[in-house]
Every structure is written in structure tokens, then in C-alpha cells.
Amino acid sequence: MADNIPDKERLDVRRRHETANIFSRLPATYAASRMQGQRLLKIGGLSIVEWRILWDVLEAGPITIRDLAELQRADHSQISRVLPKMSAAGWIELQRDKNDGRQTLISLTKEGVAAYERAAPIMAKRRAAFRKYFTEDEIKLWLDLLDRFDVFCQLSVEDILDTE
Numbered sequence: 001m002a003d004n005i006p007d008k009e010r011l012d013v014r015r016r017h018e019t020a021n022i023f024s025r026l027p028a029t030y031a032a033s034r035m036q037g038q039r040l041l042k043i044g045g046l047s048i049v050e051w052r053i054l055w056d057v058l059e060a061g062p063i064t065i066r067d068l069a070e071l072q073r074a075d076h077s078q079i080s081r082v083l084p085k086m087s088a089a090g091w092i093e094l095q096r097d098k099n100d101g102r103q104t105l106i107s108l109t110k111e112g113v114a115a116y117e118r119a120a121p122i123m124a125k126r127r128a129a130f131r132k133y134f135t136e137d138e139i140k141l142w143l144d145l146l147d148r149f150d151v152f153c154q155l156s157v158e159d160i161l162d163t164e
Contacts, residue, residue, distance in 0.1 A: 022149075040126055044119030049074075049082045051123065054091065054108065054116040062107040064097060091115050 018024050037048050046054070052072055057063055060071065065083070069076040083106065086092045091112035097103035108116070134142070 037123075037126070040122050041119055044115075044122050046115060046119050047082070049078065050086060050091075050115075051119055053079065053082065053086065053106070054112055054119075055123075057092065057106050057108050058113065058116050062095075062105045064100075064103040064105055066103065068106060086112075089115075 034048055037051075041048060041051050044051075052074075053068065056068055056071055060067075063071070065076060065079055068074075069079050072079070083092065083094060087094055089111070090109055093107050093109055095105050095107070097105045131139075
């Protein structure tokens with residue numbers, strides 16, 4: 001029956017369907033969020049990954065690469081790739097963990113704190129602008145739903161295929 005619908009109508013039907021498809025919207029939303037963050041951080045001279053590392057090390061450091069990756073829900077290798085550049089820029093120091101020599105500890109230098117402080121007001125304005133669009137209760141609900149979605153995404157293929 002759908003073959004009898006003119007192409008524009010079929011496309012509109014498909015658009016409405018995809019608008020309600022969380023799985024197809026999340027990558028585009030993530031990409032838009034990253035692009036916005038990158039444009040803002042360009043003013044502060046940082047990448048998203050550099051910003052997140054500086055912020056997290058400032059708040060939680062010194063920290064191992066493994067703990068940083070877990071904290072950021074990021075791939076260990078993505079973080080590891082940017083650390084030499086950040087070290088060369090003088091923003092961080094990398095040292096062997098005295099308790100576990102297999103681990104590398106990341107700590108901030110004075111230059112790293114200064115780089116963070118240049119970007120922090122810009123990113124604070126982003127969070128403030130976000131709060132103009134969403135109430136604290138909406139943000140909490142959104143985070144609760146993301147937590148549940150994370151749990152769902154951890155289901156095995158067998159669990160998903162075995163639902164009846």
C-alpha cells in the first residue's frame with residue numbers, strides 16, 4: 001500500500017518515524033553537542049578531550065588514565081592519545097603511580113590550571129544557557145532516563161532476542 005503514496009508523503013512519513021526513533025537521534029544529538037562544545041572551546045584554545053581531562057584532573061586528580069577513562073565513560077586509548085600533546089604543552093605531568101607501577105598518574109601543572117581557567121567561564125556559560133532550556137527537575141529526569149538507557153544498552157544480544 002505504501003507504494004501508492006507519492007515520494008514526498010512517504011518521505012514525510014519516514015521523517016516522522018525517525019523523529020521518534022531514539023536510536024537514530026542519539027548519534028546526531030551527540031555530534032551536535034560535541035560540535036557546539038568544540039566551537040566554544042576553540043575560543044579557549046582547547047579540544048573537548050583536553051577540556052574534559054583538565055577539568056576532571058583539576059577536580060579529582062592526580063588520577064590514573066584508567067580511572068579518568070572510567071570517570072568520563074570514554075575509551076582509554078582516546079585519552080592516552082591526547083596526553084603526550086598536553087604534556088608537551090606543559091598542562092599536565094605524567095608519572096608512574098608509586099602504588100601500582102603499571103599505572104600512569106596524571107596531574108595538572110600551573111599552566112594546565114591556567115588553560116582550564118581560560119576555558120571554564122566559556123563552558124560555565126554553556127551550562128547556564130542549557131539551564132534556560134531545562135529545569136533542574138527535567139535535567140534530573142533526563143539523567144535518570146539516560147541511566148536506564150545505559151542499563152538497556154548493556155543487555156546481551158541473547159537477552160534482547162529472548163524478549164517475548
